[in-house]
Structure formats: structure tokens, C-alpha cells
Amino acid sequence: MYAIEYQQPKTLADAASMLASTGGRPLAGGQSLVAAMKLRLSQPGTLVDLSGIADLRGIRKDGERLVIGAMSRHAEIASSDVVKAAMPALASVAEGIGDRQVRNMGTIGGAVANNDPAADWPAAVVGTAATIRTNKRAIAADDFFKGMFETVLAADEIITAVDFPIMQRAAYAKFANPASRFALVGVFVAQSANGDVRVAVTGAAPSVFRAKAIEDALRQSFTPVAAKGVKMSTDGLNGDLHGSPAYRAHLIPVMASRAVAMIA
Ligand SMILES: Cc1cc2nc3c(=O)[nH]c(=O)nc-3n(C[C@H](O)[C@H](O)[C@H](O)COP(=O)(O)OP(=O)(O)OC[C@H]3O[C@@H](n4cnc5c(N)ncnc54)[C@H](O)[C@@H]3O)c2cc1C
Known part of the structure; x- marks a missing residue:
């Protein structure tokens, strides 16, 4: 002590x-x-x-x-x-x-x-x-x-x-570590009253970041398919015993599409 x-x-x-x-x-x-x-x-x-x-x-x-x-x-x-x-x-x-x-x-x-x-x-x-x-x-x-x-x-x-x-619509989808419940990848999707879209990702990189390619795709079409169709780069993503950068890159559009599906 x-x-x-x-x-x-x-x-x-x-x-x-x-x-x-x-x-x-x-x-x-x-x-x-x-x-x-x-x-x-x-x-x-x-x-x-x-x-x-x-x-x-x-x-x-x-x-x-x-x-x-x-x-x-x-x-x-x-x-x-x-x-x-x-x-x-x-x-x-x-x-x-x-x-x-x-x-x-x-x-x-x-x-x-x-x-x-x-x-x-x-x-x-x-x-x-x-x-x-x-x-x-x-x-x-x-x-x-x-x-x-x-x-x-x-x-x-x-x-x-x-x-x-207060957002017009918003949802959060998390792929949780089963032991701690911390996010392996968590994606928050929100659309404001003026129609703008923001997509923020946690768990995938050293700090939270915006997935601007998914934001652009959702501004064109606010659908799960549009979110899931975006291919994320592995640059700067975390790799550890829970998941490689490629696994996390794959999970980001998947979790974004699940969040959109909750509110689209
Ligand atoms: C087993 C376990 C599982 C968890 N699972 C998750 C999870 O699934 N998702 C998740 O997001 N988190 C998870 N957490 C973290 C949890 O959410 C903590 O509550 C949070 O990270 C810290 O909040 P705290 O109030 O306990 O802060 P503290 O531990 O008291 O403080 C954390 C830091 O913030 C500073 N601080 C605190 N309050 C202020 C303030 N008002 N202004 C400025 N600085 C401040 C402190 O000085 C310290 O540096 C988990 C924690 C544990 C132990």
C-alpha cells in the first residue's frame, strides 16, 4: 500500500x-x-x-x-x-x-x-x-x-x-467482448433534424473516430445495405488477441448496418 x-x-x-x-x-x-x-x-x-x-x-x-x-x-x-x-x-x-x-x-x-x-x-x-x-x-x-x-x-x-x-434518429450497435462487455467494435449512427448523418466508431482504433465513408454512403441512402457496402481500410486499426485489424475493419460496416436497421 x-x-x-x-x-x-x-x-x-x-x-x-x-x-x-x-x-x-x-x-x-x-x-x-x-x-x-x-x-x-x-x-x-x-x-x-x-x-x-x-x-x-x-x-x-x-x-x-x-x-x-x-x-x-x-x-x-x-x-x-x-x-x-x-x-x-x-x-x-x-x-x-x-x-x-x-x-x-x-x-x-x-x-x-x-x-x-x-x-x-x-x-x-x-x-x-x-x-x-x-x-x-x-x-x-x-x-x-x-x-x-x-x-x-x-x-x-x-x-x-x-x-x-437531440437527434431525429440514433442507434448504437456493439460487438461486445463477452467477458468485459467492452466494445470490440461499437458504432453509433445518428441523423440530426437537418438530415445530416454522423457515424462514430469505438473499439477499433486507439481512440474514437468518425467513419466518413459510411456517413457519405448513408447521406445518399439511409439503409443497412448502404452502410454494409462500405469497405473500411485496416490503416490505424487495433490488432490484439481479441481481433485483428482486418476483423475489426470487417465489423465496422456490419455494426453500422445493424445500427441503421434499428432506426431506418
Ligand atoms: C468490469 C468492467 C467492465 C466495464 N465494461 C465497460 C463497457 O462495456 N463499456 C464501457 O464504456 N466502459 C466499461 N467499463 C468502464 C466503466 O464504464 C467506467 O465507469 C468508466 O470508464 C469510468 O467511469 P468512472 O465514473 O468509474 O470514473 P473513474 O474510474 O472514477 O475515473 C476515470 C478517469 O476519469 C477522471 N474523471 C472522472 N470524473 C471526471 C470528471 N467529472 N472530470 C474530469 N475527470 C474525471 C478520473 O480522474 C480518472 O482519470 C467497465 C469497467 C469495468 C471495471
Whole structure:
């Protein structure tokens, strides 16, 4: 064991000043951070627990947007009537994460900040062109995710909410690792009110990305056949014991076509 300072601020301002003065890390659901600490992959001197900050909780519809507080647990999002009515695809993303314990502890803010290459929320965030709100600024999804476990967040910056524009139709299809439920490949497809289409892929590469060839095909014809007809390159795709780059390249249009089939 090694010693850790544990802080539990009640306000966002206190949390931000604790992070700035200690160089510590925010703690949300602990489902990724505590595991990384156990493995000594992460050794923060101070943990600043965000669970006591009321401003980080709550899910609300605000006109044509759905604003989900950073400390909303996956299980809360999966069962939220507001989410199910406004954008059921987001409830389905949350419902498909890990197991019951992970969903009861893990948060959307933690998942987005962590940017695990196989995590589900980054696909929904990029697929809907959401905005990540922090205590310092608002960041567009396309500018937020930088690389494997890397985002543009500063060390003392706290995600306060994820602000989703409500899509006309959206769906997420995941080919899950049967043990962890993380995505081997997950594809989020969304069409906005003005007809534009976005397709975001997780699990296949070091970080979430947009499959622009599939977006183009779906703009021509919003059908499963059009999505499935796109041939993806293996360039930059992950290969590991779970699947080769060629296998993942094959899965991307297949999962995109399944997502389209749910909503076409
Ligand atoms: C067995 C298992 C299975 C899983 N399966 C899946 C799956 O199928 N799909 C999936 O997407 N995920 C999966 N996960 C990950 C899970 O979704 C985690 O909840 C998530 O990755 C991290 O969220 P957390 O709230 O636990 O964050 P924590 O572990 O507390 O924090 C993660 C990181 O984010 C930072 N952070 C947390 N909150 C904020 C904030 N508000 N602002 C800034 N930084 C912040 C922390 O400092 C840390 O660096 C799984 C995890 C486990 C253990």
C-alpha cells in the first residue's frame, strides 16, 4: 500500500482548487481509476471525490438538448424516463455497459474523461456532436478526444456535464467482448433534424473516430445495405488477441448496418 490523501469537496469551486493545489486526480465511480491504482498504472497522491457535488448530478431536457450531469451513473441514464423519451439510443448505450455493478458505480463524466479505446460513451458523444462542459469551457466532441486514454482536459479541469443535441434518429450497435462487455467494435449512427448523418466508431482504433465513408454512403441512402457496402481500410486499426485489424475493419460496416436497421 501507499498513502493517499482523500478529499470530498461539496462544491465545484472547492474541488477545482483542491485539484490545482494538490496535483491530485478527480475520483468519480472509481471503476477505471481504482483498478489502475491497484495495478500501479496510476499513483495519484490525492483523490478528489466528486460524489458530494450536487451541481454534477441531474439529467434534464433543455429545449432541443439533453444535458446529463457528469456524475450521472450509467444505470441512472439507462433507466431515466427523460433520456428514454428524448434519445433512447443513449439509454441503450448506458444499458450495454459492463455489468450491473459497473453500471451502478461508473459515471458518464468518468467514462468520457478516461477515453478508454473500447469505451461506449465516446462513440455516442462524437456520433451526436455533443458538447463537453467543464468548469472552464465548452468543448466540441470532435475536438475533445485526442488519443488512447487522452483528451484535451487540463489536469485540474472537471467535466460538469455532457450536453447532447437531440437527434431525429440514433442507434448504437456493439460487438461486445463477452467477458468485459467492452466494445470490440461499437458504432453509433445518428441523423440530426437537418438530415445530416454522423457515424462514430469505438473499439477499433486507439481512440474514437468518425467513419466518413459510411456517413457519405448513408447521406445518399439511409439503409443497412448502404452502410454494409462500405469497405473500411485496416490503416490505424487495433490488432490484439481479441481481433485483428482486418476483423475489426470487417465489423465496422456490419455494426453500422445493424445500427441503421434499428432506426431506418
Ligand atoms: C468490469 C468492467 C467492465 C466495464 N465494461 C465497460 C463497457 O462495456 N463499456 C464501457 O464504456 N466502459 C466499461 N467499463 C468502464 C466503466 O464504464 C467506467 O465507469 C468508466 O470508464 C469510468 O467511469 P468512472 O465514473 O468509474 O470514473 P473513474 O474510474 O472514477 O475515473 C476515470 C478517469 O476519469 C477522471 N474523471 C472522472 N470524473 C471526471 C470528471 N467529472 N472530470 C474530469 N475527470 C474525471 C478520473 O480522474 C480518472 O482519470 C467497465 C469497467 C469495468 C471495471
